[in-house]
Amino acid sequence: MPSAYVDTSDGPAKTIATYNLFKDIKRQIPNEGVVKYEINTPHFADYAELHRYLWLPVDTQIQYRENHTLEYPLGAVVILTVGYLNDINDPAKGEKLVETRLIVKGEDEWDTYHYIWNDEMTDARLALAGGTVPVSWTHYNGEQRSIDVHVPNRNQCAMCHEINDKFTPLGPLQARHLNKDIHVDSAKKNQLTHWTQMGWLKGTPDDIEQAPRTPVWNDPSTGTLNERARAYLDLNCSSCHQPGGTAWTSGLDLRYEQNDPRKFGVYKQPIAAGRGVANARFGILPGDPDESILYIRLKTTDPGMRMPVVGRGLVHDEGLELIREWIEEMEPPEHLLAKVNEINELKAIREEWLNSLNDSTAN
Amino acid sequence: MRVSSTLSIAAMLAAGVLLQGCSNEEAPVPSIEDRASVVDPAPAPVETPAVAENVINIAPGPDVQEELQEALIDAEPGDVIQLAEGEYKMTLGLSLDVDNVTIRGSGMKKTILDFSRQVVGAEGLHVKGDGVVMEDFAIRDTKGNAIKSNGADQIVYRRLSTGWSGGPKPTNGAYGIYPVSSKNVLVEDCYAYGASDAGIYVGQSQEVIVRRCIVKYNVAGIEIENCHRADVYECEATKNTGGLLAFDLPDIPQQKGHDIRFYNNKSYDNSTPNFAPEGNIVGNVPMGAGLMIMANSNVEVFDNEFYDNATTNILISSYQSSKKQINDPNYYPYAELVNIHDNKFGRCGYRPDGPDKKVLTMVVGTPLPDIIWDGVVNPEKAGTGKGKNDARIYVENNTKMGGGEVTMVGLSGLVLSKTPANVELVRDSKYFAGSAPAIAPVKLSGIK
DSSP states (O other): OOOOOOOOTTOOOSBGGGGOOEEETTTTEEOTTEEEEOOSSOOOOTTOEEEEEEEOOTTOOEEEOTTSBEEOOTTOEEEEEEEEESBTTOGGGOEEEEEEEEEEEOSSSEEEEEEEEOTTSSOEEEOTTOEEEEEEEEOTTSOEEEEEEEEOOHHHHHHHHEETTEEOOOGGGBHHHHOSEEEETTEEEEHHHHHHHHTSEEOOOTTGGGSOOOOOTTOGGGSOHHHHHHHHHHHHHTTTSSTTSTTGGGOOOOOTTOOOTTTTTBTOOOSSOGGGGTTOOBSBOTTOGGGBHHHHHHHOOOTTTOSSSSSOSSOOHHHHHHHHHHHHTOOOOHHHHHHHHHHHHHHHHHHHHHHHHHHHHHO | OOOOSOOOHHHHHHTTOOOOOSTTSOOOOOOHHHHHHHOOOOOOOOOOOSSOOEEEEEOOSTTHHHHHHHHHHHOOTTEEEEEOSEEEEOOEEEEEOOTTOEEEOSOTTTEEEEOTTOOEEEEEEEEOSSSOEEESOEEEOOSSEEEEEESOOSEEEESOEEEOTTOSOTTSOSEEEEEESOEEEEEESOEEEOOSSEEEEEESOEEEEEESOEEESSSEEEEEESOEEEEEESOEEESSSEEEEEEOOSSSSSOOOEEEEEESOEEEOOOOOOOSOTTSGGGGOOSSEEEEEESOEEEEEESOEEEOBSSEEEEEEOSGGGTOOOOOTTOOOOOEEEEEESOEEOSBOSSOOSTTHHHHHHHTOSSOOSEEEOOOOOGGGOOSSSOOGGGOEEEESOEETTSSOOOEEEOTTGGGOSOGGGOOOBOOGGGGOOOOOOOOOOOOOSOO
16 A cells, blocks of 8 residues: 555545555554554543554654653644554454544644544544444443544634643653663563664664653552652643643642642642542542542532543543542641641630630529 | 612612521522613614624424533534523533624523533533624523633623522522633623622633623622632622622632722622532631732732621722642742722621631621731731731721711731730721822723
């Protein structure tokens, strides 16, 4: 088949077949020139399978920057296919493909196009306004689950993908997400080393294994509970919850590198979280996940309360468990706890005084 | 179009709206006729545009969700999306990310976007472009907020209605009209009801005008939060928990709210019990507060009418009195330079509510005064017990309806005191005498 080639300078193609991205669509085997990639901790997408690929125009390369971010050449394409395994316990039973998203690097910023697959999975049509696709699968516990997948429209993509008013991919921009071992011809190899050897990536440090690496959220051998929980929040939340992100009005910064507990939610008062607060007082109350707004909003499916706002409709049971454990075992930072205690003390004294008045008036 | 100022108790009774007595009943839903009697949108004046507008017409129908969202995505700057009369059944939140687009309905009683079946989206409509105008339609029963705009400069919300049809409930969305982080914000002739936080909330913005709006059955009617330069005028706030609010909160990007004016408003009979989720700062608003100012500097309150507010007509407070700790070292928690003049005050303080109602009732006595100031002052500015000039609260030239004195009290930190019985209250009006320079009017630029 012809090689993969993506040129959106005259606008996106009406169907994805034009780009020849896949040698085998149903098994999501990429064509020559399209490279499958992995990241350490993915974001939760309602239990969908997320297949990630990259394509670069001929004779172009990605540049590894000193601050461990990657700079992509003009015309680079980040590709994501969203699908549902018929049986989440057994990939061999096949998969229903829902959509494939492209993010293409332009002169000024990246732009995005969504393609929704037909039932036969032979081609996918451009769907800028999104769409709804019903899916059904056998879950981990053997139960059958069915949902409507809401393929986002371009504006909904922008809620997470627009930072400082520029549209951007998220995962493959940070080397730490990509810094991991993958299998190449049945051998284990560092992904960034592999790209360098392929001629795709230049500027990687010699000691790439020592470069920052995002922990795998559900693999305790890759990081502490705290590190893995912070990685989970970074991948699921920080696209909006960072300076310049859609949710910056909240002042809540969930980037992995945010070290100030006050800023990532510990004893933080809600600003305009509305119903998402659900009678809790703080973003995170160390030791008490059920009284932590962050946990409450991950646990609900109510569209007026849930977090993330777009991108999920279900609860991620396993991720929620990680966050629960993290908050339960969290030690309250001394200086913040002191103030909370001060206020609780004042309230207690006030109660006592009022009760003593009631007693004396009753006498 | 000036909102009629003669809406009387009798008219409200005739429209079937009961006055709230006991705080345990659920407030009745405002009827369509009731809404009509207070806001009757005059047809928009016909203007011949300099250049012919490109109009995209949308009408209700089975595919309207997709059609309308596609129109919003495909719109070019300068386009008008014209929504025909009728009820639009929406299931997904809408969003607009293009500059200079106008979304225009056929009237807030005629073009109704019904989100009661919404499954995705934290609001009904989310706007991000600059120079957007939204006018003449209604948004109802969203799962979250009705309309939110974020970083959208030169935005206009005009003759819109937002609300929840089941009456004031904690399950209603938080905000009706919700612009944040924007410059040049105009909200005019709108009607907001039933919000479980604020009917109209303007946050972290600069150059803001909210005028001729009606807010009813919200926890907070109109809330200005962490804004620089905002004018709220000719608005009517009734049947909320608190009618009008100006707050400044810590730990968020834009801080030090200042230069806020409230004038020619009526805030009366705010008698809906607080139905906000408890952890929210707005959960602190006592039922029956005409105007509540927390931690802003330079606020001018004049030519308003405040009456039938069961806690107090005007409450001025530092952030500390909310008994939430302050972790943000840059935050300035004091309310300073509040200038209250030429207002009319009616009956108030007859049934105090809120987290401090017991101590206030015991120590201050009922009925509570027209103006309550918590008396928490920046220690660096504490002068002769009443604060230095730029930290003062001024009360001058106000009148009590039906004759009598306008009453006020400085609580000298009573709310935070461990020995409330020993606190010396300040009630003499001479401590509040004087005035501050009038604040300059907000000047909007770039608004159509």
